[in-house]
Amino acid sequence: MGSLHCDIAASPSFSSSGSSSSNVVGGAGSVRIYACFAHGSSNSLECYEPGANTWRRVGALPDVPDGHILKGFAVVALGESVYVVGGRLCRRERGAAAGEYDDIDVSVRADVLRYDARRGEWHHCAPLLVPRFDFACAPCRGRICVAGGQCSLSGARGTAAAEVYDADKGQWSALPDMSTLRYKCVGVTWQGSFHVVGGFAESTLTATGDAPLVPGATVLQSSALERSSAEVFHCARGVWEILPGMWQLDVPPNQIVAVANRLFSSGDCLNSWKGHVEVYDGELNIWSIMDHSALPDLSVLADLPSSAQRLYFTMAVVGTQLYFLAGYQVPSADCSYRTVSLVHSFDTSADPGSAPAWSSFQPEMGQEDVEDGSTELFSQCCSVQLSS
Numbered sequence: 214m215g216s217l218h219c220d221i222a223a224s225p226s227f228s229s230s231g232s233s234s235s236n237v238v239g240g241a242g243s244v245r246i247y248a249c250f251a252h253g254s255s256n257s258l259e260c261y262e263p264g265a266n267t268w269r270r271v272g273a274l275p276d277v278p279d280g281h282i283l284k285g286f287a288v289v290a291l292g293e294s295v296y297v298v299g300g301r302l303c304r305r306e307r308g309a310a311a312g313e314y315d316d317i318d319v320s321v322r323a324d325v326l327r328y329d330a331r332r333g334e335w336h337h338c339a340p341l342l343v344p345r346f347d348f349a350c351a352p353c354r355g356r357i358c359v360a361g362g363q364c365s366l367s368g369a370r371g372t373a374a375a376e377v378y379d380a381d382k383g384q385w386s387a388l389p390d391m392s393t394l395r396y397k398c399v400g401v402t403w404q405g406s407f408h409v410v411g412g413f414a415e416s417t418l419t420a421t422g423d424a425p426l427v428p429g430a431t432v433l434q435s436s437a438l439e440r441s442s443a444e445v446f447h448c449a450r451g452v453w454e455i456l457p458g459m460w461q462l463d464v465p466p467n468q469i470v471a472v473a474n475r476l477f478s479s480g481d482c483l484n485s486w487k488g489h490v491e492v493y494d495g496e497l498n499i500w501s502i503m504d505h506s507a508l509p510d511l512s513v514l515a516d517l518p519s520s521a522q523r524l525y526f527t528m529a530v531v532g533t534q535l536y537f538l539a540g541y542q543v544p545s546a547d548c549s550y551r552t553v554s555l556v557h558s559f560d561t562s563a564d565p566g567s568a569p570a571w572s573s574f575q576p577e578m579g580q581e582d583v584e585d586g587s588t589e590l591f592s593q594c595c596s597v598q599l600s601s
Contacts, residue, residue: 285346349400514573
């Protein structure tokens, strides 16, 4: 692995006046939450620190050419590092309207980058065996598992290929293929196994001779049955298992996270916030609304005008809390727009009789980190725990 010599912004010395102790989960001072955004025509890795309630830009993603952006990649934490995996490289051109862009596909990437959160350094890692974007990815048993996604810019078809990254060896190894082709699927590790949930999925069938199919020919079938299912890779046994109906919706999930042996979701790829947090019951194979989580519009937790529009929304786990990084487009006095970044947190273990489950606060930012109206979220976020 080679080290990349990049200009990494040092963490500003903010006061924590913007966040009282009631806003911050205990022991979160060494936790950092990372996500990737686009500002105009460049990608940027950004960091929110719950313990200090600060938000800063880490810097641009290395190896993304000027005038290009990366989409459909995965951001995942392993140890004290953040990995940026795969993706779809696009050339970004200004659109006809101010602040709008046209993105033209260029290539599917196998590149893997690692950001050392403690040292503030970027490193190259071994590339994926199969270039892909819009795939499932999650850490599992000290390694990174990847499955599904699209491998080509032509046609909307997923892959069944899966692989795993061993950080100690610095190499990827192929896993057995899934039984379905999937993309826009979500990865989460739960009960020691890697779950690939939902997405646009197709299963393979062998024709039996019914016209007009040729007997023995392989055909693909896509239905609500495949799209609402999950495939589970049991790491200890090295085998996949299909789990029908785990997602229950025809629309792919947006994000699923595990907290204290429970799974949580807040929406799907069409609506990242559905007005409540949902929790999964593995025994009944059903999602239900989490008690005291219903809140149709999270912006009511903050002092935002009614005209504010949500731009982005992503979720990370810190202890028993779900942290939602959210951006809102707010009109300015000069008829332009600015982006306001807020953090909403929901305590999955809170007793509403003694304390509110929801809290919301605006992070402290340096002048160079204040956002304009062109901010776009291009990854889900992940949390890194730094050892003392």
